[in-house]
Amino acid sequence: MSDKRIGIDWRSESLAAQALGRIDAGTGAISPPIHMSSTFRRSPDYAPERTYIRDENPAFDQAEALLAELEGGEAAMLFASGMAAASAVFMSLKPGDHVLAPTLMYWSLRNWLTGYAREWGLEVDLVDMTDLAAVRDGLKPGRTRLVWIETPGNPLWSVTDIAAVAALAHEAGARLAVDSTVATPVFTRPLALGADLVMHSATKYLNGHSDLCAGALVTRAVDSEWSRLRLVRASLGGIIGSLEAWLLLRGMRTLFPRVRQQAATALDLAQRLAAHPAVASVLYPGLPDFPGHAVAGRQMAGGFGGMLSIRVRGGRDAALAVAASVSLWQRATSLGGTESLIEHRASIEGKDSPVPGDLLRLSVGLEHADDLYVDLDRALRGI
DSSP: OEETTTTEEOOHHHHHHTGGGOOOTTTOOSSOOOOOOSBOOOOTTOOSSOOBTTTOOHHHHHHHHHHHHHHTOSEEEEESSHHHHHHHHHHTSOTTOEEEEESSSOHHHHHHIIIIIHHHTOEEEEEOTTOHHHHHHHOOTTTEEEEEEESSBTTTTBOOOHHHHHHHHHHTTOEEEEEOTTTHHHHOOGGGGTOSEEEEOTTTTTTOSSOOOOEEEEESSOSHHHHHHHHHHHHHTOOOOHHHHHHHHHHHTTHHHHHHHHHHHHHHHHHHHTTOTTEEEEEOTTSTTSTTHHHHHHHOOSOOOSEEEEEETTHHHHHHHHHHHOSSSEEOSOOOSSSOEEEOHHHHHOTTOOSOTTEEEEEOOSSOHHHHHHHHHHHHHTO
């Protein structure tokens, strides 16, 4: 965003820290007010304006504007959860439309796509999105309406080439949507690489404090597809609350220093754990020998994110023993908060999970890197 008065384009860090620098006109408050009203008074002639909280909540305005600015998009929408945001994208399509999604992705959305979405009438195919030949072969020109990718992909942190997949999708007449929850706009801006939509589970890094559930979409263009998405949100009612929107905006103010510190610590831990005798392998895009490192280096500017996974020597039982033995790391689901979390992902996803049983997913928080390593090292040496 530029300040035309003095001819300066403010950087994203500055815009986030000041939440676009908006000041409440009535009070001069730097922190925005919390709008709790569920309905809004109409003018005598009923001119188009705000009507109802499910359609246009003023509590959303600043958070949506900031997120759109950070992603370089034309507009953004908040939702009640990441799943609400993601499912809205697919529900804006029509029965019979073909969609392409990753074989390995966020488990809840994968289950939704292979269950409800297919029952509803979408034709869903899953492919390895890191294999461009598989993506090309999976596309059905004229029938594929949407390609969905997640990069880095949970929980193996596989990296998909956004620009390359965008070119393939557009050539086939499809739109590209990117789940960029882990990368965040701090490291990747998918719209600049050719994507049409960006999705965030805002519960995670955007908020960053493990105290709300939210989702968000950002669009490259305000077009008929975006209008249809707005209608889906209003019709299904998957909206975030006013207090949660305020908390999300507060969280985004510290997005850049939080995420950069988490990524720096994650890289440090990944490098140390790669040499640990009890660790079979470390999955982290920042390691030079990681399969997606070169692509990540092109599209992740300044860091590789705060998520990594380790595969423990000794298999499933050993991995579970490590998770049971940590003290500073918290055994909990989710990611992106200030506290570091460890999770045996296969146990969470159940018997049909494709995740290896020896894998532990690590969400790096803001604790000292040495403390986090010492805690893991003690647990790993105890197996």
